[in-house]
Amino acid sequence: MIKIFLILMLTITSVYATNFDGHIVKLKSGSKSITFPESVKGMSSISTSFGKFYHVIASNNSLEQISKNSNVEYIEPNWIIKLDEKLNILENQTTTDAKFSQQWGFKNTGRNIGSRFKRGKAGEDVNALKAWTIQKGSKDIIIAVIDTGIDYKHSDLKDNMWTNQLEKDGVPGVDDDGNGYIDDIHGYDFSNNDGDPMDDYSHGTHCAGNIGASHNGKGTMGMMANVSLMAMKFLSKKGEGTIFQAIKSTNYAMENGAKIMSNSWGMYEFSRTMKLAIQAARDKNILFVASAGNNTSDNDMFEVYPARYNVDNVIAVGAMSGNGKIAKFSNFGKNTVHIFAPGENIMSTMIHNRYKSKSGTSMAAPIVTGALGLLLSNEPNISYKDAKERLIKTSMNSSLYTNLAQGGRLDAYRLLTNEQR
Numbered sequence: 001m002i003k004i005f006l007i008l009m010l011t012i013t014s015v016y017a018t019n020f021d022g023h024i025v026k027l028k029s030g031s032k033s034i035t036f037p038e039s040v041k042g043m044s045s046i047s048t049s050f051g052k053f054y055h056v057i058a059s060n061n062s063l064e065q066i067s068k069n070s071n072v073e074y075i076e077p078n079w080i081i082k083l084d085e086k087l088n089i090l091e092n093q094t095t096t097d098a099k100f101s102q103q104w105g106f107k108n109t110g111r112n113i114g115s116r117f118k119r120g121k122a123g124e125d126v127n128a129l130k131a132w133t134i135q136k137g138s139k140d141i142i143i144a145v146i147d148t149g150i151d152y153k154h155s156d157l158k159d160n161m162w163t164n165q166l167e168k169d170g171v172p173g174v175d176d177d178g179n180g181y182i183d184d185i186h187g188y189d190f191s192n193n194d195g196d197p198m199d200d201y202s203h204g205t206h207c208a209g210n211i212g213a214s215h216n217g218k219g220t221m222g223m224m225a226n227v228s229l230m231a232m233k234f235l236s237k238k239g240e241g242t243i244f245q246a247i248k249s250t251n252y253a254m255e256n257g258a259k260i261m262s263n264s265w266g267m268y269e270f271s272r273t274m275k276l277a278i279q280a281a282r283d284k285n286i287l288f289v290a291s292a293g294n295n296t297s298d299n300d301m302f303e304v305y306p307a308r309y310n311v312d313n314v315i316a317v318g319a320m321s322g323n324g325k326i327a328k329f330s331n332f333g334k335n336t337v338h339i340f341a342p343g344e345n346i347m348s349t350m351i352h353n354r355y356k357s358k359s360g361t362s363m364a365a366p367i368v369t370g371a372l373g374l375l376l377s378n379e380p381n382i383s384y385k386d387a388k389e390r391l392i393k394t395s396m397n398s399s400l401y402t403n404l405a406q407g408g409r410l411d412a413y414r415l416l417t418n419e420q421r
Contacts, residue, residue, distance in 0.1 A: 140228070148203045266305060
């Protein structure tokens with residue numbers, strides 16, 4: 001007798017740099033501009049609190065000439081980052097009528113982990129229900145989702161979107177608030193260079209739902225019932241972006257009040273420019289949460305950026321499964337991964353008012369982001385250093401995590417009550 005089982009695809013997402021689009025030229029401190037050779041094309045620039053940068057398309061001869069300019073600090077490739085959707089055969093069910101009961105990461109019953117053929121472990125979750133008896137979030141906490149944008153019209157997200165009121169009430173086509181960006185009502189699209197960061201891929205929307213899907217009796221629930229989600233779109237509808245676009249997104253978020261940046265993307269290539277941007281965020285007391293990667297590898301040995309940047313506001317997040325173990329795909333690292341959170345079969349929001357399960361450290365990172373958002377809502381004056389230390393020390397540790405991370409599994413209630421192990 002032959003038995004036939006119906007198995008559906010579960011999407012595990014990663015983002016990796018594979019090539020570069022021209023180069024980034026950074027000027028030395030105090031230098032305002034330089035003259036480029038006539039052969040240089042595609043030139044654009046951005047002035048930030050951490051320096052002035054140009055994006056240029058130039059030949060090797062021209063780059064050598066530029067490097068000799070006394071105003072230039074360095075030149076590096078403008079890495080192209082590509083969203084990598086790996087389809088894995090897993091027992092999973094997707095639906096357009098998602099319910100909280102399917103969000104095992106918030107309440108794990110042992111039977112709701114999205115698999116027909118295996119059981120989870122009851123209680124292996126982030127203790128969200130108990131955390132919500134203390135704090136459900138605040139609209140004062142602005143969280144930048146640096147990704148493919150957000151479907152800001154989604155019924156579960158629209159009430160928790162950050163809104164630039166001067167632009168919303170202003171004149172279309174006019175920079176009403178004078179911040180250098182036109183019609184940036186809910187964030188900005190640095191992929192298409194316009195004020196509409198509508199998600200056309202779904203990755204960013206899924207991440208946003210894990211952070212702040214409204215507790216409105218419909219669909220899913222985010223870690224935060226109340227939050228201001230800032231949509232920073234730098235990855236296109238093809239899932240592609242560049243470091244230059246990423247630093248523009250980071251800079252915008254800093255300049256417009258973000259308290260936490262959620263980054264569910266990664267790359268193997270080191271970028272001096274990206275590190276400078278993260279350091280600038282640190283100097284503004286901003287937490288930078290990053291997914292650890294989905295290669296089952298040790299980040300202590302094989303660097304995945306931005307999670308691997310040695311800047312102390314970075315929080316690198318690995319993924320766990322519903323049985324309480326580290327997800328088979330998740331990266332780890334005793335010195336470079338800070339905490340684990342649910343990242344397998346995670347139900348959340350998708351574009352066009354839909355819902356779907358996805359797996360990856362991309363899903364785990366925004367759950368940690370949301371928990372930190374609860375902490376900042378409860379203790380608005382906490383420093384990034386104290387918040388990060390507390391996140392690690394209040395995590396639930398066990399032999400499953402020994403030598404694989406600095407902390408264990410996220411526990412949002414312990415984080416809020418500062419119950420350290």
